[in-house]
Amino acid sequence: MYVSHLSLLDFRSYPSVDVELEPGVNAFVGANGQGKTNLVEAIGYVATLGSHRVATDTPLIRAGASRAVVRTRIVRGDRASTVELEISQGKTNRARINRGQPGRARDVLGILRTVLFAPEDLALVKGDPDGRRRFLDQLIVLMVPRFAAVFADYDRVLKQRSALLKSARAVRRSGGPEAAATATLDVWDGRLVELGAEIVSLRLQLVEALRPVVATAYELVSEGKGEALLDYKSSSTEPVDNSPSGGGSGGPGLSRSAPAPAASGGVSAGDEGVRTEAFRGSGDSVEGATSVAWIRERMVAALDAVRQQELDRGVSLVGPHRDDLLLTLGGLPVKGYASHGESWSFALALRMASFWLLGGAAQLGTPPPSAPAFWDPDRGTDADPVLILDDVFAELDARRRERLAELVLPARQVLVTAAVPEDVPASLDGVRFHVEPGAVTRE
Numbered sequence: 001m002y003v004s005h006l007s008l009l010d011f012r013s014y015p016s017v018d019v020e021l022e023p024g025v026n027a028f029v030g031a032n033g034q035g036k037t038n039l040v041e042a043i044g045y046v047a048t049l050g051s052h053r054v055a056t057d058t059p060l061i062r063a064g065a066s067r068a069v070v071r072t073r074i075v076r077g078d079r080a081s082t083v084e085l086e087i088s089q090g091k092t093n094r095a096r097i098n099r100g101q102p103g104r105a106r107d108v109l110g111i112l113r114t115v116l117f118a119p120e121d122l123a124l125v126k127g128d129p130d131g132r133r134r135f136l137d138q139l140i141v142l143m144v145p146r147f148a149a150v151f152a153d154y155d156r157v158l159k160q161r162s163a164l165l166k167s168a169r170a171v172r173r174s175g176g177p178e179a180a181a182t183a184t185l186d187v188w189d190g191r192l193v194e195l196g197a198e199i200v201s202l203r204l205q206l207v208e209a210l211r212p213v214v215a216t217a218y219e220l221v222s223e224g225k226g227e228a229l230l231d232y233k234s235s236s237t238e239p240v241d242n243s244p245s246g247g248g249s250g251g252p253g254l255s256r257s258a259p260a261p262a263a264s265g266g267v268s269a270g271d272e273g274v275r276t277e278a279f280r281g282s283g284d285s286v287e288g289a290t291s292v293a294w295i296r297e298r299m300v301a302a303l304d305a306v307r308q309q310e311l312d313r314g315v316s317l318v319g320p321h322r323d324d325l326l327l328t329l330g331g332l333p334v335k336g337y338a339s340h341g342e343s344w345s346f347a348l349a350l351r352m353a354s355f356w357l358l359g360g361a362a363q364l365g366t367p368p369p370s371a372p373a374f375w376d377p378d379r380g381t382d383a384d385p386v387l388i389l390d391d392v393f394a395e396l397d398a399r400r401r402e403r404l405a406e407l408v409l410p411a412r413q414v415l416v417t418a419a420v421p422e423d424v425p426a427s428l429d430g431v432r433f434h435v436e437p438g439a440v441t442r443e
């Protein structure tokens, strides 16, 4: 697929702009702060309904305006769709597809797929677990848009449950009775487990599918220096982390998980908890430990074990919001051990692997990787995502620049931003645009 037209109204620094794009490479070049990232951020927003730079929508609306509009034309095979998104201050965002009636923004998910590389990706490997959870969840929604509702429901339940825990703590501190709050807590626990187990299961399946692809991508990006491994660490089966940010190394408080059921091929979660690494290369044995029913069981037990701690602290300690994607290189954690260059290569490998998994591998002429079990990929119909490389080449040395350029070149469409023309590798030949405040001119 590719984006053939982008039109912005009051989005970031643009009062109004129209850009015709081509399949292949489109490079946006201009000095710092001219609005290059704003353009690709808008395209990424149409695919994910989120920005790679900010967590809320307000900064996306031009200062002084009350709403922003992003309109794109997306070509897939011999079909074209128009998607128009209205981002409003203090109101629900709306979407129009093919100039139809305005509807829910969420309905546009799945029409455009993008994989975006940006300097912010370094935080994906070096930062808090939150970014890595978002990486997994965003990829799941790109594959199966309807799961966006599961994530949204989980967030809502988590908020309600956490508020309840806080008020129970306050009642208790003032010497009041806790019984009413804990009875309501049981109801929220049911919803938390139901939705949480589904999310953990999806993530485990995705990690399983990503693992070999990330290893290959890392080998290609770094030219074979070290083995890149992924592993999923679940708070539902691991000891609870008592640190304020959560998701770090385990601390005391929760008994170790029981072995997986016989249906899982006898794989013991044991000291490893639900660590997908335990299932590497073990064929169908991963199914038992990724089954929603099995995870649900573990989550119920984990919640039971931490109930008192949760009431003491007023915080939800178990569930996918406390999990992490563990990244290791040559047996050592990336965070805290890997060099700057190695961390960068790992981040690039995660994005490259996402691109291949979403269908980009077809362009490379290599066999497509195995899809996660929850996804039935629609390969072969121009499904490969649009690749966005935002300010990435300036961060890489000459060899890795060429390496990355080689890998992305076969993609159906690549959008590149760079402050100076020399930052775009010569092999990425295509259309160039000059960007200056409020205007984008094709060269």
Ligand SMILES: Nc1ncnc2c1ncn2[C@@H]1O[C@H](COP(=O)(O)OP(=O)(O)OP(=O)(O)O)[C@@H](O)[C@H]1O
Pocket (backbone or CB within 6 Å): 011, 012, 013, 014, 030, 031, 032, 033, 034, 035, 036, 037, 038, 039, 058, 059, 060, 061, 062, 063, 391, 417, 418, 419
């Ligand atoms: N909501 C907004 N309203 C008005 N201007 C905004 C808004 N958000 C960002 N800007 C402006 O947009 C500009 C940044 O644009 P952008 O991040 O696209 O720059 P860039 O060309 O990618 O720069 P660099 O090369 O430094 O990464 C800044 O001048 C910033 O003040």
